[in-house]
Amino acid sequence: MTDISDIEPYSDQDVPQVIDRLINDDEFIKAIGQLKFKGWFTPLSFILRPRIRSFLRSKAQVIQTIQDFQSAVEPQLANVLSRTTETFTVSGLDHLNPEQSYLFLSNHRDIAMDPAFVNWALYNGGFHTVRIAIGDNLVKKPFVGDLMRLNKSFIVKRNVSGPREMLQTYSALSGYIRQSIEDGHSIWIAHREGRAKDGIDRTDPAILKMIAMAGKPRNESFEEAVRAAQIVPVSISYEFDPCAPMKARELAMTERDGYYTKRPDEDVQSIAAGIMGWKGRVHLHFG
Template structure:
């Protein structure tokens, strides 16, 4: 399958060679010392050099590292919906996206804990420009989404990506993860971009595109963090967009964001996997015979699942009340929680800048506003 070589993760036959190249890298040492603080370097190095498959690397090293990250930077991870998934079955997970590395890593931890097939996951090639990160991502079964291409090359790249993801699900029985939009959601408004669905459908081998989406077992995933460890880092881009300015990233911005997401405090985290979109797709097919309208309706069905199942935290309700100058949801948080959030606001942004303050609060408040479109939120 050499046509996928530009974007695919390592084959198992390539894993040991890659690990030999990485074993003495200072970043590997830092990662291992974090995951195994009481283990002598010689022991983990020996174990690493005896690793010959992605699964072994993920279970023996990546899984332990993520567990340690959860232990040190969160108040725990809860889940719902995983019990509805079938073992030995590949799913096409489409998810809201808040953190570069953790969203997929945490999903894989949950899949492994529930004896389900772990995912191959999409990652932008702009995020793994450093050789160490590229190798590590390929060891973690990430495949590359090529960014910044001219239109003709972008079309070819999209076709290749679509074909590869379909190949994984249909031929290798490997689950796939992709974000519902290009890049992370920075304003708290999770929405599925139709362009992502159109890209997925490029591999369509059915007469009807909805039959294709039904065949790949599309599952919406909702992930919510009580505190977004990269909230303040998202502000410059939000401010630029608010002022109709073109935002240009700093040289190491993606890398700093990636690290901040891993080591920053998150408090509680929740992941919900929705139902496989089958009845919804049947209904879309019955009601629409226009491809564009079908894609539009499918994007809405994914949004409905993600937004309704999004776990709201005290931080969301505090931000809503502060933003709207109300006490509507005061029963959903304590005074101490409010003080901690306000302190975070003061430390992380210029609270005297009204626009910036409103954008920061909206980032946390928008999930409440989105949930209200579906149901009244009962206050205790």
């Protein structure tokens, strides 16, 4: 298989070094400070920065593995869900086997919360958490990439040029997904590139073709390769979308100008809004 060490999730042995790097990352500390203290952080940053670092170092002492990291994040996610959702309901999970690995092919409405809700449902249903496919546009800031790869995310390179590079990139991605499934690691991947900002969920056939590419070296047909991937469709529905104003702005400007240029921190702002914004009733269906 092509070397994918630059895109795959971190392993347990990476955790201490990555945690230390995060604690020493000024942008990461700033992001936490602004999220926690909002407008007070900037004028009081000279006091708050060292306190945030000290707090994180104390918490990091017990984080030595990926599971430790996810266990530390779990109560924070529980707190977020209690404050930003009215109810979270799940259906279809009882038809799946906790001992089986799956490729969860999901509609996509929120950058961080779609896979977070899937992981929450799986974790509380006695399943292992998933490896999460994320676009490389989301990891332009090093601390964001570090956090996501600690959370079992792997990076999908989107801006590849030329048919040969595209073939190599997607063949490697397909092989990685297939190998993960065979090794007992479930995968979450969106059924199209980017979120459905207009609310229309339509699977991109290119995603299915990419998934099936792993079958070519095995002389499998398209149908055999797709079947071997153990695909489970996943659908998530939010009563309220915290990012709706940002999505509407992008759609309106694209309609008016024929294109849309994202602001440098727009994806990070969307992640924060999606996490902290009110979502009302949320339903997740497997199968």
